[in-house]
Amino acid sequence: MQTQVSCPQCGTNFPTEVHQVVDSKRTPQLKQALLNNQLNMAQCPSCGFQAQLSTLLLFHDPEYEIFMVHVPQQLNLNTEQREQMIGQMAQQVMNALPQEERRAYMFQPEIMLNYQTFMERVLETEGITKEMIARQKEQSELLRKLASADGDVMDFLIQENMNLFDDEFFSMLQMFLDQSLQMQDSQSAAGLTNLRVKLMENTPVGQEMQRRQVALHQFNQAAKKQGGLSPQLLLDHLVENIDDFAIVDGLVAAGQQAMTYDFFALMTAEIEKREQAKESATAEKLTELRDRLLEFQKAMRAESEKMLGAANDVIQAIINAPDKQQAVAENMGNIDDTFMYLLSAQMQEAQQADDKDRFKALAEIQAILMNMIESQLPPEIQMLNQLVRTESEAEQNAILDSNAAMISPDMLQVMDRVIAQAQESGQAEQEAMLKAIKGKIEARL
Ligand SMILES: [Zn+2]
Structure with a gap:
């Protein structure tokens, strides 16, 4: 929900988003924000002052059957007001759940007056004791x-x-x-x-880090010298450090790219060589490492397939929905980097296959998302984006006419920042366009 707040530092009134319900299953992104101490953090658009809003906060974790409400003292509620507000909130949350997910524990939300205790319970669900x-x-x-x-x-x-x-x-x-x-x-x-x-x-852990750093440095130097990573190079360094677990893990992380089919073939050959030379301890350790790496690769592949599958389901559900706009809004919690990647990959596929209907449907989802992302930006930036996208000067003038209230010296400052960004990233065309728009705004002041 949106609320109007007033900046304690400069007095500016501005609207900001407040979340009162965090559900670890339905809104994992809000739980993440809560864990990062970023939930309900309001930032003043005028002076940049940041502070956390005091609000009732309901946390629900169906897996742990946690249903609790934090009541900040600053709200100064008496017992009766408190019970009433919490009751209403719990009722709303329950009503929003499908029938089969409602449970008895939800009738009795736990009341947490102490934020630290509240957060300890939340952290426990993350395995942090x-x-x-x-x-x-x-x-x-x-x-x-x-x-x-x-x-x-x-x-x-x-x-x-x-x-x-x-x-x-x-x-x-x-x-x-x-x-x-x-x-x-x-x-x-x-x-x-x-x-x-x-x-x-x-310290032992420091000494271990030092050994790892030295080994990784040698590995990187050797890669540089031969013009890049290779499966053989990775294997050589692993064999050399096979007795030191910390180093092996560091090399594995740094050498991901070289862990190809060739790498595993070379490793198998190396194991055989060591066995024949009766170096059974080394052969055993290498075998163990190979099995661990193969297992790890399998798990990675399964995980990424699972993520892509889930993202594909969401895309399909949105395409099939009668109202795409609404379907996107409802699935906001499932839209992440994987989703965006898959969406653009599927657009490309549809284009190559000349499947015009599918391309149109996918492009529509992308446009809805862009609009939603944009609507969360400050109004000045939204107007600027509109201005940059227009083709004709007449259209630009119309946009400026209908946003007369925003034409101010502040807007010029925003423009200067955006122009500087374009300049730094070498977008000359964008920069020229922004400068032209700035000229128009100046002329209206
Ligand atoms: Zn302020």
């Missing part, structure tokens, strides 16, 4: 202490907290480091870099 969150908190506190510690204290803290250093700790450190580089805080960046070097040398 309270213990994991607590560990993460400990790690971030330790990182903060380490960042401001010097010499001896740093060494002491590292020795005392050996069990807290893992891959997660290193990514947290990397995030801090990136932030201080971005903010050009060279003192803290230097401190964190120094800490990183120390941890790489003195």
